[in-house]
Amino acid sequence: VAHKETHGFQTEVKQLLQLMIHSLYSNKEIFLRELVSNASDAADKLRFQALSDNALFENDGDLKVRVSVDKEANTITISDNGIGMTRDQVIEHLGTIAKSGTKEFFSNLTGDQAKDSKLIGQFGVGFYSAFIVADAVTVKTRAAGEDADRGVEWYSKGDGEFTIGDIEKAGRGTDVILHLKEEEKEFLDDWKVRSIITRYSDHIGIPVEMWKEGTPESEGPEGEKIPATEGQWEAINKGTALWTRDKSDISDEEYEEFYKSIAHDFEEPVKWVHNKVEGKTEYTSLLYIPKRAPFDLWNREVKSGIKLYVQRVFIMDDAEKFMPTYLRFVKGLVDSNDLPLNVSREILQDNKITQSIRSGNVKRVLQMLTRMGENSPEEYAAFWKEFGNVLKEGPAEDFANKDKIAKLFRFSSTHTDSAEQNVSLDDYIGRMKEGQDKIYYITADTFEAAKSSPHLEAFRKKGIEVLLMAERVDEWMMSHLTEYNEKQFQHVAKANIDLSELDDEETKKAHEETEKAFESFIERAKTALGDKVKDVKVSHRLTESPAVITTDEHDMNTQMAKLLEAAGQ
């Protein structure tokens, strides 16, 4: 090994290694999933680059992954003939973490192992998971298109630094060699490795091979000769990309494993939709709803979870044009038959095909969520807890679908006065009073403040339900959601709410009399308050409190005014 150098890992890598080794012990075999998926990604990347430079195949277009164990050397090796890495790429990819929000992620860890291991699962451990079972890892790699003497060797004990040097490597691609810890020798067992890889890699589109020993010549039960066989590499997976297969041939478990491998999630997804669309635009989509929100759901640079393939060739991760931002929690892929293989992010922008696939995706996800809301309320409640506030960005971003999106919303309301958000707009409408034509709601800083607002007194007295909103996004969301199923929304803190329609004759008369009786008091109050208020009126809306401050129909409500004030406006 020439030009040997020692480098330190980025601080976050050190933290990741520490945490992983201690907290992922019960999931340790995932290192195989991560390394085989990296090998398969490397094949995808090579295939993609070779579209414009066929020479990169170096006359070896049979892309595959090989896994082998060496009982003497105590190693397990994952080899691929994919894209490989240059020296600079090795230093960058195997020494740092290139994910947005990494720093914040690590600063949020609690030190509680049980909690942190859940988080680390959502973060995605990738290559570094090798150190769960290995006390040292060697990587030998040579980038496609480079000469054999431009190979690179990386070596680390996972203790804070790695060395890197130059080597000869005739074959293109990467070998990852794990020197197993004494107590992890079970991973030298051929059968065990085989069964794990079959589970993790059945959906991978290229062959994953393991060595099958030959057998000597032997005799059958009737004395007949059974000829010797030679040892050979044997594919242990189907080798067809999962989404290209027929739905009826794919088991739930296969869908779940596929999800875990593309989403780097430890948990099963909640639901998925798999569709082959034929006709004007032809494509396949496979879209999943995760159980839990990722750590960076609120990070502005968060990557979309959609992969793009064109005619089964992987084109890009993070294909954000195929899913609107308010559905950014959806993971999965789109495989288009119509887009060109040399498609770029620029081409995807303002592209008819992209738009048609995107609106198809939105339709399917909204449908899936609607059904879930109707058929499995408990599952839906858990979904709403994780992702409800993201969905609330929907009416602003996707006006055309606003009724479908609003149908998915769940709120607290005066019907139960419980903080749990489980009232849908359809529930609300079903309980509306005779003569009531509006959906009433209130926004406040906290649920308690909303629930105990004096604005609610009259509504409570009349038995009119009011939605109680106290999430940060609610105010803004409601400024984009003015009606649902042709019913207007009405903030109860705005003046001129006329509930008298719902009153009987006697009450109306009583109200008129009260107003008369208070005329002179109102005059005095107006003089006393002067410019501080627009108007002073007798209200029939209060039952307990003596007075209430309200805003005009067209003015900002007090909540929004406070927000702007806080922002210095």
Ligand code: ADP
């Ligand atoms: P991720 O796969 O999510 O990017 P990993 O930690 O698994 O994260 O891998 C980090 C990076 O290292 C990859 O993005 C890739 O650039 C590089 N890499 C890892 N394994 C291989 C491989 N077998 N061939 C080529 N590059 C690889």
Ligand code: MG
């Ligand atoms: Mg990876």
